[in-house]
Amino acid sequence: MxxxxxxxxxxxxxxxxxxxxxxxxxxxxxxxxxxxSSYATLVGWVRDQPVPFSHEHHVGGLGIDCRYCHTTVEVSARAGFPATHICMTCHSELWTGAPMLAPIRESLASDRPIVWQRVSKLPDYVYFNHSIHIARGVPCVACHGRVDEMPLMARAQPFQMRFCLDCHRNPAPRLRPPDQVTRMDWSDWDNHPEEHKLYGELMVKAYGIQPSKLDNCNICHR
Structure with missing residues (x-):
């Protein structure tokens, strides 16, 4: 065979x-x-902007509050980009001829908004509301990082599903007084973790936050 x-x-x-x-x-x-990887999550990547705005200078150096430029963060799902007239509030008097600010002056003269590039963009299938997070005391730094130390804005968190779920399932450690949400340096609180934990647990009860329901699919996917 x-x-x-x-x-x-x-x-x-x-x-x-x-x-x-x-x-x-x-x-x-x-x-x-x-x-x-940072290539996929874009963490640490800087996007080119029409004007090289420095959060380190404006927030860290001058102490400008986030809400001064992001005017709708407390009342809308979107934080909003700074309008030209907000920039010109200062720059009609300061650095009026600076070449890097030419796009701002052109925007004002043509009455056309500046097209800023979104750094912390979420996928279209994800629903996120800034106002409810601000109202409950979730600080800007939790998602956007220490913007007061960023000469150019870069993404601080990966914004993957697990990042959101980690917070939704255990929000207490991240909650802070709503009037302090734009504060970047929380060293005082970091030195007293027990007080921070107690505050968060109390606020979870006061606001009626139910972590067991915050990981339902329809919370973020609507």
């Missing part, structure tokens, strides 16, 4: 299976690593 398979067929099959398993495992590791 003629031999159907060669003597090396078994070796080739084993080698092919081993290569397949290695490629499969490598692909899984590659995809997992990619999804957590």
């Amino acid at each position: 003629p031999q159907i398979f060669t003597a090396s067929a078994d070796t080739r099959l084993r080698t092919a299976l081993l290569v397949f398993v290695l490629v499969l495992c490598g692909s899984v590791l590659f995809v997992g690593g990619y999804m957590d």
Whole structure:
């Protein structure tokens, strides 16, 4: 009876299976690593803006409150970008001829808004409301990081699903007094973690926040 398979067929099959398993495992590791990489999450990446606005200078140096420029953050789902007239409130008197501020002056003269590039953009299928988070005491720094230390604005958090769920399932440690949500430096609170924890737990009860329901799909996907 003629031999159907060669003597090396078994070796080739084993080698092919081993290569397949290695490629499969490598692909899984590659995809997992990619999804957590800064290339995918854009954490730390700076986007080019029409004007190189420095939060480090304006917030950290001059002490301008976030709400001065992001005027709708307390009343709307969106924080809002600064309108031209907000910039010109100061720059009609200061650095009036600075070349880097030419787009601001052109915007004012043409009555066309400046097109800022969104740094912390969420996918279209995710619903997020700034006003409710601000009202409950979730600080800006929790999502946007220490903007007062950023010469150019960069994404501070990955904004992956697990980032949101971690907060929704345990919001108490992140809550702060609503009138202090724009404060960047919380070293005083960090030095008293027990008081911070107690405040958060009290506010969860006072606001009627139910973490067990905050991870329902329809909270963020509507």
